[in-house]
Amino acid sequence: MSSSNRLKQITHHLTTNMTELGSISIFKEVPQAPPDAIFHLTAQYKADTNPNKINIGVGAFRTEELKPYILPVVKKAKAILHNDETLDHEYLPIAGTKSFTNAAVRLILGENSPAIKENRFAGVQTISGTGANHTGAMFLSHFYHKSKKCYISNPTWANHRSIFSLVGFEVEEYPYWNPETRGLNYEGLLQTMRTAPEGSIFVLHACAHNPTGVDPTRDQWKGIADVMREKNHFPFFDCAYQGFASGDLDNDAWAVRYFVEQGFELFVCQSFAKNFGLYGERAGNLTIVAKSPEDANRVLSQIEKLQRAEISNPPAFGSRIVDIVLNDKALYQEWTENLKYMSHRIIEMRKALHHHLVELKTPGTWNHITDQIGMFSFTGLKTPQVKVLREKYHIYLTDNGRISMAGVSSTNVAYLAKAIDDVVRHVSV
Numbered sequence: 001m002s003s004s005n006r007l008k009q010i011t012h013h014l015t016t017n018m019t020e021l022g023s024i025s026i027f028k029e030v031p032q033a034p035p036d037a038i039f040h041l042t043a044q045y046k047a048d049t050n051p052n053k054i055n056i057g058v059g060a061f062r063t064e065e066l067k068p069y070i071l072p073v074v075k076k077a078k079a080i081l082h083n084d085e086t087l088d089h090e091y092l093p094i095a096g097t098k099s100f101t102n103a104a105v106r107l108i109l110g111e112n113s114p115a116i117k118e119n120r121f122a123g124v125q126t127i128s129g130t131g132a133n134h135t136g137a138m139f140l141s142h143f144y145h146k147s148k149k150c151y152i153s154n155p156t157w158a159n160h161r162s163i164f165s166l167v168g169f170e171v172e173e174y175p176y177w178n179p180e181t182r183g184l185n186y187e188g189l190l191q192t193m194r195t196a197p198e199g200s201i202f203v204l205h206a207c208a209h210n211p212t213g214v215d216p217t218r219d220q221w222k223g224i225a226d227v228m229r230e231k232n233h234f235p236f237f238d239c240a241y242q243g244f245a246s247g248d249l250d251n252d253a254w255a256v257r258y259f260v261e262q263g264f265e266l267f268v269c270q271s272f273a274k275n276f277g278l279y280g281e282r283a284g285n286l287t288i289v290a291k292s293p294e295d296a297n298r299v300l301s302q303i304e305k306l307q308r309a310e311i312s313n314p315p316a317f318g319s320r321i322v323d324i325v326l327n328d329k330a331l332y333q334e335w336t337e338n339l340k341y342m343s344h345r346i347i348e349m350r351k352a353l354h355h356h357l358v359e360l361k362t363p364g365t366w367n368h369i370t371d372q373i374g375m376f377s378f379t380g381l382k383t384p385q386v387k388v389l390r391e392k393y394h395i396y397l398t399d400n401g402r403i404s405m406a407g408v409s410s411t412n413v414a415y416l417a418k419a420i421d422d423v424v425r426h427v428s429v
């Protein structure tokens, strides 16, 4: 065979096989996943050209002008970073920078925490609060053997279900919201805790529950702790809103600190997305409270191993900003003022929305809008009403009727109230 014929034959062979390979994709059976319930709303909102559109979907703070807010203290910290000639772009340690993780632990547990005094804690820098949830859940899936059941609230922040089922837990829900009172279903919650298998994991929102904005009172937290102790359950706190909820960092950490004082071993996931406005920088921390320094160190060693395999080392930029602020008295003080501004604006918008609904005599009671706390209000609006809000009024909120109060301002609150009034009166559910 001539060499040119041989070449033709090889080319033919290759093309035929490539076509065969190309005709059946190994990905053919991959099902289409639904879009994310929260971030898809932002995409739809951005694509909407209506001038009246409102984004009250994602929980991200906005100013009165509905613009993203760069905290003044964050601007200062960025300037410090910018001018710091000693900084380089080397890897951080696997568990993150100690000055950052220690400051984060002190922030949530309090300077005088028995766990800190007795040195039986550890901190791991994570990819924001979601990363802290994932890292904590993954560790438990390997090393926690009391129960494979994990309980999340109903209604829930959908990512809790995804995170815990991804690592192999059987995810159940505990009742949280009482539609009658538009408040906490305290008895239902306790009942589920009593009947759950001994040693189950309970994911608890430290403050500003997402999506309801309803928190247990201090007495209710005490009751929850009592049942959790009786049943040996593991408290897994998610704290995404410290300082943002009430404007007071200590107040928002009360439940976690109470559990630590009561002698629980626990995890706390901390996010600095909301309280520093560092959404994209993904700065977070997983705080571990154990019975002894040795226990805490062994847990940390295993989490480092897991972290190495997952992300190797955490990202530096956002955590450096938080580190600077938390470790400087004057900047820390300024941060607390920035937090007050954000929480105050949210509280004002709650009052404004409530005021307009009352003025319009919108059927139903609306006190829950001002009673709830943090970024979200759980309105009680049903999915068909939410759909009309979206399609007729260009108002984007999640199907469960959750409103991110940060997307409300004095310029859009009247329009929002009128639209709610319309769907409450005219859309049957």
Ligand code: LMR
Residues within 6 Å of the ligand: 038, 057, 058, 059, 060, 157, 159, 210
């Ligand atoms: C939200 O609930 O809107 C935010 O916490 C964003 C998120 O990650 O879901």
